[in-house]
Each structure stands twice: as C-alpha cells, then as structure tokens.
Amino acid sequence: MSDTVSDADIIIGVDTHKSTHAAVAISGLGVHLGSLSIPASSRGYEALLDWARSLGPVRAFGIEGTGSYGAGLSRFLNDHGHPVLEVNRPSRQLRYQRGKDDTLDAESAARSVLAGQVTARPKSGTSTVEMIRHLKVARDAAVKARSQAMQALKAIIVSAPSALREGLDRLHGKMALLRHLAALRPGPLTSTMASAKASLRAIARRWLALDAEVRDHDASLGQLTQSLAPALLQAHGMGTGTAAEMLILVGDNPERIHSKRPWPSSAAPARSQHPVGRQAATA
Template sequence: MTTTTTGRDTSVVAGVDTHKDTHHVAVLAVGTGARLGDLKVPATPAGYDQLLSFVASFGAIRLIGIEGTSSYGAGLARSLATAGVSIREVIRPKRAQRRRGKSDPIDAYAAAAQALAEPETLPVAKTNDGPVEQIRVLMAVRRSAMKARVAAHRQITCLLITAPEALKARFTDLTGNRLIDTLATTRPGPATTSVSAATGQALRRLARRHQNLTAEIDEIDTELHTLTIQAAPTMLATKGYGVITTATLLISAGDNPDRLRTEASFAALCGAAPIPASSGKTTRHRLNRGGDRQGNWALHQIALVRLSTDTRTKTYAAKLRAAGKSKKDVLRCLKRAIAREAWHLLVHPTPAPRTDDLRTLRHQRGLTLTQVAQHLSTAPTRISELERGTRPDILLSNAYREYLTAA
C-alpha cells in the first residue's frame, strides 16, 4: 500500500485492476486529479469491504471504474452495487498506451483516470444478479452441449464411412434419430475381439453420449423457456422471437437494460448500426462487423424468420429490393429495425396479452381447435400451444380473441 499526503477533495473516484485472487484499487481526487493512494486486497467478500472502506476514507465516492465487471470483477461489482456505489466498466488500455510499463498500481491508476476523465462515456456495468444472469449461465452450458452433440454426430458419421462392410451395411438406410437410437441399443462384442466389435462399441458409446446430451439440452430448454417468460414475456410473444433468440438478446442487454440509453446504443452493441462505406462516387453503408456477435446472430435469425413468415416484413423487403438494395442491404435494414424494436421491448416493456381465458371462450362458442385453426390459417397444435401459454404470439392471440368475441 502507498499513500500520498496531498490535500483531500470532497469527492473521489477510484479505479480497480481485477485479477483472479486479488484486486488493486487506486484513488484520485476529483478536483485536482491528485493520486491519493492505492491498495491491494484479496478477491473475497472481506476484501471487497476493505476496498470500499479504503476508498471512502479519502472522501465521498463519486464513481468507481472496474476492469472486467463480467469476469474477475463480477463479485466486486455486485458487492459495490449492493452498497449503492456508482460503478462503470473500464475498457482495458490498448497495448500502444502501455509505453510507460505495466503493473497492478499503474493499471489501477489508469482505470481511475478513465473514470475521472470520461465518466459519461464509460458503459454502465451489468448487475449480473437477476434472471438474465440465470439465463446466461444456462446458455453457456447449452452452447457447449450443442457443440459436443454435433461433434458426437460427426464422429458417428466418420466411423460409419470407414467401418467394416458388414457393419456399414447394417446402418446404411438409417439417418437422424433412428440411427442414434438403433446404435444406442446395439450389443457388439468386446472391443478387444475384432475391428468390427471395437467399431460397434465406439458407435454405441457415441450414440449414448448423443442421447445424454440431447436430454440435457431439452432440460435446459425447458428451464430457459420458464426464465424467458418471466424476464421478457412480451418479447417472447412478438413475431419472430424464439426462446433462444430472446435469451441471447437478454444476455446482451443484461439485468439492467436501462443502462442502454438509446436504441442506437443497443444497435451498436449488437453490431447492427450501419457503418459508412463510401468511396469516390460510391455512397453506401455496410453491415457492422463489431459488437456482440451473439446478439447480432439473434437479430439475424429473427430477420430470417420474419422474411419467410411475416407479410409486413416481406412487403418491406420487396420495397427495398425495388429501390435497388441488395440482399445484404435488406438484411442490414431489417436487423437495424429489429434492434430498435428489441430495445423498446427490453427497456419499455408492455404487458403481454392474456391467453388463459381463450380456451374457455372457445368452449362457450362451441368451437373445436380444428375450426379455429382453419379460420386463422394455422395448425390446431399451434392454437393449443397458444391457449396453454407454452408458445405465446401477440398477433395470433389478438386475431384469435377478435374471432372469438366477434358477434
């Protein structure tokens, strides 16, 4: 610990360089920018309290900038937010800015300098203490399970290509789940007896691994459905938004989406803000390659769904193509419009329309699921899902209610 005996100001800012086991905090005076002191503390609840007491000993805390609020600094950020301290995410300095050397105190003071000089431009840290954090950890597990299942299926395909002819011929006509289920129930001999038996054992183990991963993914999907309905029921009920795309956008925004001050900031976060790409006589914009790529993927998926199923989106896309826009330009415009809509759904959510009374109204009218589905040009199972609330859809539920309440 080092301390400088300069005059204390009425308020201070601090910067924290975070690590796995320790954090280093540095304090600056707001009025003069003078270095007041720095301290290394353990990355534990007791260390967080020590850090807060150290910073508060120099004056009123105006702001604390933290590197890595979603990684090594997550615990500290939660502790400070609970204490009511204003915190910001400090961007790690670029390598070119480290010409004067690198150490924990240097990095901590650099973080404090950013918090002092750019308090309004630094991003507000995610709180990571609500349902969106629950969704995030489940999505991380789901993503790895999906990759492992794809890898298992790819290995099965490759092993069948090089398998002995008798074994290959046995499974030639099987594909998809039938192939997996059949392989999982086979009973080959010991792997040490022959090449055919060893290959059969490998295929059975891979098939069972595939089945286990599928069951794990299904379980996670059920939990994600429950959490997304709680966190963003209106978004999930909007055309084109599925459980995974909704969960992905929620993760991009965080548990405190109000930190995104404008819809343009959310579009930039998801890499959907148009970037000028003009040169000479050419005046155009292109897709943004930066931002949160998972959030960008979610916007892309929603755009593709709407292009294939939504009449208004098809009309809008046709209008853009008639104006000379390319397919990429059309997708860029759609993703930008969806980002604007998603921001409003996240920051200014409205209650989703109720659907728990639709079945009762249908019974009162003496209608069957098939009759309703034919009138609304959809499937009976889709109407059943809507009545049970397992797959909400604002447009479809409104059309359904209008049909049931029509004279």
C-alpha cells in the same frame, strides 16, 4: 463526471484478475493517493472498501471486467451503496507498447472515470436475466458438444468395417440410427469390429444425453423468457434462443442503455415489464 467531482472526492480504479485485484485511488484533482492489492474474495472486497473510505468521500469506482473477474466486486460495492462504472480494458496495442502493469491499468481506470470518459453502469447480474445467461451458457456448450459427437460418429462410420457400415446404411432416420448405435453390444475388444461398436455406442449415448440436456435447457429458458418478456416471444420469427440473447444483451437493469428513441409506452396484447419485450411487441 469531471464537472461534478469536488476536490475532496475520491475515485477508485480497479484492475481485476482471477485471484487478485489491483486498486488505485486519485483525488478530484487527479492526484495519485495510493494503491492497494487485494484478494478476489469477500474479505478482500471489504478491505478495499475500508481503505477507500479511509481516504475520504468516495465518488465512484471504475472497474475493469465487471462482467467477468470484477462481477463479484461490482455487486459487493453496489450492495453497499457505491456507484460503479464499467471501464473497458486497455487496448492490446497499448499493453504491448508499455507492458502489462496492473497498477497503471487501475490508475487509468480511475482517470477515465474522472475525465467522464466512462458512464456505463455494469449489469447487476442478480435477477432473471442472469439466470437466463447461466442456462444459455450451459445450453450452448451442450449444443457444441452434441455437434462434435455427431461429427465423431460420422468419422467412425465412414471407416468402420464393411459389415458394420453396410448394416447401418439400411437404417433410415437420424434418431433410428442413434438408438441402434446406443444399443450395440461390442463384446470383448478383440477386433476392429468390436472397437468400432464400442466407440459408436459410447458416442451415440453421449449424443442422446446431450440432446436431452439441450431440450431441458430450452424448456427452462422458455419459461424464464416467457415470465420476463412475453411480448418478445410473440414477435414474428422470434425463437427462445434469440429472445434469450436479446435479454442477456440488455441485462436486468435496462436503464443502463440510453437511446434517442424512447421505449414504447404501450404494447400489444401481452404487455411485458421488460423494455425489450415492449419494443418487440410494437415491431
């Protein structure tokens, strides 16, 4: 970047947060030109772009947190034809030594772009892979909650009244136990037997609902993954979850990733448009 930036070019560094973003502009010579704080909203993005353009020809934006708080700003700038580079957040050690300063972080981001230390483009987050990521987040949360529900069931059963616990011991199979618990009738809460049944019934119903949610997410993820990279799912030992993780890692715009080994030009029977799928087919 430092070899191609002219003296008149403007580079903007942005430190992003949930509610506000801090921006600093520097010239191609590294001169600090000004700073700006904007709300993290469409109106704020427009104000930032107007401010940057008023300073001169904008060479690039270096943005921290393009996968989180800076995702909206990155998409906005890309839609308006401005190159955006992904800047890593400063190390915790540096922040501890000098304290947290949003303006300094934004200027550091801009100077990283000027020095050519950052070259990665952020994930676009606007197509099928972003849809997969959304569903994967929801699925993983449901799986975690389902595991916690099962642990809670076991903890209550272990200490439940003997008559209840012995009756449950005669049931065989996890699903049989869960359906039995979900159908319990605790009656008035006047004893530990009733409270144990009420708790077991509520948690068992929660587990069953979460299990149905996980299966729905799996079906949707399977459809999206199959449509995007069918060859990936045909690789030996490749499941829907693993395939989804690989696609999320690469993103919707795989040109961000550079490798000394070129992507295969041909693939086995089911050819995919996504490079991850083409590579998996040749594995």
